[in-house]
Amino acid sequence: MARKNRAMLIGSIGAGKSTLTNALLGREVEAVKTQALVYYDWIVDTPGEYTENPLFYKNIMATSLEVTHVLFLQDATRKKTIFPPGFSTGINKLPIGVVTKSDSENADIDSAVQQLKRVIPNGPIVISSSITGKGIQEIKDLVNCNTMLDMREYAETKQSELLIFV
Ligand SMILES: Nc1nc2c(ncn2[C@@H]2O[C@H](COP(=O)(O)OP(=O)(O)OP(=O)(O)O)[C@@H](O)[C@H]2O)c(=O)[nH]1
Ligand SMILES: [Mg+2]
Numbered sequence: 381m382a383r384k385n386r387a388m389l390i391g392s393i394g395a396g397k398s399t400l401t402n403a404l405l406g407r408e409v410e411a412v413k414t415q416a417l418v419y420y421d422w423i424v425d426t427p428g429e430y431t432e433n434p435l436f437y438k439n440i441m442a443t444s445l446e447v448t449h450v451l452f453l454q455d456a457t458r459k460k461t462i463f464p465p466g467f468s469t470g471i472n473k474l475p476i477g478v479v480t481k482s483d484s485e486n487a488d489i490d491s492a493v494q495q496l497k498r499v500i501p502n503g504p505i506v507i508s509s510s511i512t513g514k515g516i517q518e519i520k521d522l523v524n525c526n527t528m529l530d531m532r533e534y535a536e537t538k539q540s541e542l543l544i545f546v
Pocket of ligand 1: 391392393394395396397398399400411412413414415426427428429480481482483484508509510511512
């Protein structure tokens with residue numbers, strides 16, 4: 381499918397960025413540790429170090445200029461978020477919050493959603509699993525939206541429990 385919109389994935393080491401990249405693109409390979417920026421079709425996958433170490437924030441900002449959307453991944457099995465509060469407001473691109481690993485028996489989805497609401501004061505949040513495929517279509521559809529209003533209308537029309545609009 382031809383896409384003009386592009387997404388950059390950010391989040392902690394092991395949050396599931398590369399596994400989600402594969403799920404979004406239908407690639408049947410196992411993710412290995414990401415060492416540098418990787419460009420696949422309409423996705424830019426980043427190393428978790430970019431989000432964990434503020435010294436790399438300038439790289440996130442510079443790379444965001446190449447995309448239309450930034451996906452903020454929060455691992456549902458992690459108690460804490462490594463994103464600073466309001467982080468999405470410092471990046472002038474359409475934000476999408478993504479809760480990853482919702483399939484895990486250790487997942488605390490409500491807590492992950494609460495964490496993301498603090499990171500993304502305005503925007504959609506999708507509850508996902510790259511293993512079961514939950515939320516994958518919703519993420520693709522949101523990346524096809526061109527404005528915050530489009531994303532909001534999509535979330536309202538979809539009426540899915542996997543999709544929250546803050
Ligand atoms: N249960 C479950 N495990 C997942 C899911 N997505 C990723 N994982 C596991 O989480 C681990 C890390 O996944 P990666 O995709 O490599 O994480 P990453 O964010 O790319 O990590 P870095 O490249 O180091 O920043 C792997 O063992 C994956 O199998 C998921 O949806 N459910
Ligand atoms: Mg990776």
